[in-house]
Amino acid sequence: MTVPLIQIIILAGIIFSLGLICTLVWRSNVIMLLVGIEIMLNGAMLVFVGGSYRWGAPDGQIFALMIIAMTSAEVSLALAMVVYLQRRHKTVNVDDFHELKDQ
Amino acid sequence: MTMNILFYILAAVMIVATLLAITEKHPVHAIVYLVTSFFAMAGIFYLLCAPLVAMFEVIIYAGAVMVLFMFVIMMLDLGHPEEAQRPAFITWLVPLILTSLVLSSVVSAAVFRTFPGGSNVEITARAFATVLFGRYGVAIEIISMQLLFAVVGALYLGRKGGGK
Known part of the structure; x- marks a missing residue:
């Protein structure tokens, strides 16, 4: 027995939606916002691996690997920016980060 | 048949853990729930004949990225449950409506579409x-x-x- 592709896509859709809710709701905490982005990228990875399983081609798995590498780079930069902004503004509320200009 | 049952169990674990992670107001607890969710995801990847991606998921996502989040929370001293606050109910309403629209369109697009025949080669x-x-x-x-x-x-x- 194999897992049907449609169930994988529906599961990925649910996971993506949960991540989207997390990103839209948590404006009071930038850490939770980044967590939402992680959840959304995980849903996208699930679709790639599911397609690779269905058609027996390794390309989808390779793209999942690229997403993992991209995420690790993105998270390291985003968290460095969070540390920088926390040092300067003493808050993690996204609504307070409305300026890019150096003071 | 065992594969399908395992898939459903892991999918249920994953959805519940993600739900708890996004509704938890304490960031450290949310990260721990998220690690649970990523382990379930790694199990699903293993079921889908992708053992290498499953390993990378555990090592990089659940291991490195989540520990990085934990370090930043500890370093910035954000883990105070008494100060943390969950967004108000009205904040949840509009995102719920928007995402339910997105989810229903994705599901209906997947249901009403036939995918060309696959091979399921390992x-x-x-x-x-x-x-x-x-x-x-x-x-x-x-x-x-x-x-x-x-x-x-x-x-x-x-x-x-x-x-x-």
Whole structure:
């Protein structure tokens, strides 16, 4: 027995939606916002691996690997920016980060 | 049949853990629930004949990225449950409506569409590596450059006396 592709896509859709809710709701905490982005990228990875399983081609798995590498780079930069902004503004509320200009 | 049952169990674990993670007001607890969710995801990847991706998921996502989040929460001293506050109910309403629209359209698009016949051939680590370093060799170089840029950017942002 194999897992049907449609169930994988529906599961990925649910996971993506949960991540989207997390990103839209948590404006009071930038850490939770980044967590939402992680959840959304995980849903996208699930679709790639599911397609690779269905058609027996390794390309989808390779793209999942690229997403993992991209995420690790993105998270390291985003968290460095969070540390920088926390040092300067003493808050993690996204609504307070409305300026890019150096003071 | 065992595979389907395992898939349903792991999917249920994953959805519940993610739900708890996004509704938890304490960031450290949310990260721990998220690690649970990523372990369930790694199990699903293993079921879908992708053992290498499952391993990378555990090592990089659940291991490195989540520990990085935990370090930042500890370093910035954000883990105070009494100060943390969950967004008000009205904040949840509009995102719920928007995402339910997105989810229902994705599900209906997947249901009313027939996918061309597949083969379900098992992909071995050897086939994976051959394609990765053969056809997609340039992508590996791009990823290595991207990680280098990320390191340089993080060092620049995290330097002492930032901004001056």
